Amino acid sequence: MSATSTVAPKDRGAPLALSGRDLDGAHLDLAGFRGKVVVLNVWGSWCGPCRAEAGDLEAVFTAERAKGVQFVGINTRDLDVSAAKAFVRSASLSYPNLYDPQGSLLLRFPAGSINPQAIPSTLILDRQGRIAVRALQPVTRAQLESLLGPVLQEAS
Secondary structure (H helix, E strand, C coil), rough: CEEECCCHHHHCCCCCCEEEEECCCEEHHHHCCCCCCEEEEECCCCCHHHHHHHHHHHHHHHHHHHHEEEEEEEEEEEEEEEEEHHHHHHCCCCCCCEEEEECCCCHHHCCCCCCCCCCEEEECCCCCEEEEEEEECCCCCCHHHHHHHHHHHCCC
């Protein structure tokens, strides 16, 4: 599998079923975002490339949310939630983040859809909640916008 891949609509699997607790302990379920294009970003506060891409992710979220785009982060391998919260504050992230200290949420992804060792990773879900794009590498603002554009153009 290459570092970035797209999945044609006819080849997409079932909607991704994923829910858990956010950094404040509140329940968060991706099903609540059906009808929106969802960008999922897996990150850790200990991850240099994650810190490097965070500003670009927030910039794309801010620019695209009015078009029906929702971002959700998945913090992984931070055993202390305070480290994750500090990362969110320092990066000025305004979108919700699931807290997954043991990586158990990542194990719920369909086989082959994400590599839990490839941090950061970004998935783009179509409006039905199906995986449309995988980027198993850090992304820049320009890369993310070019990957997001075609999914936004799809009929809902």
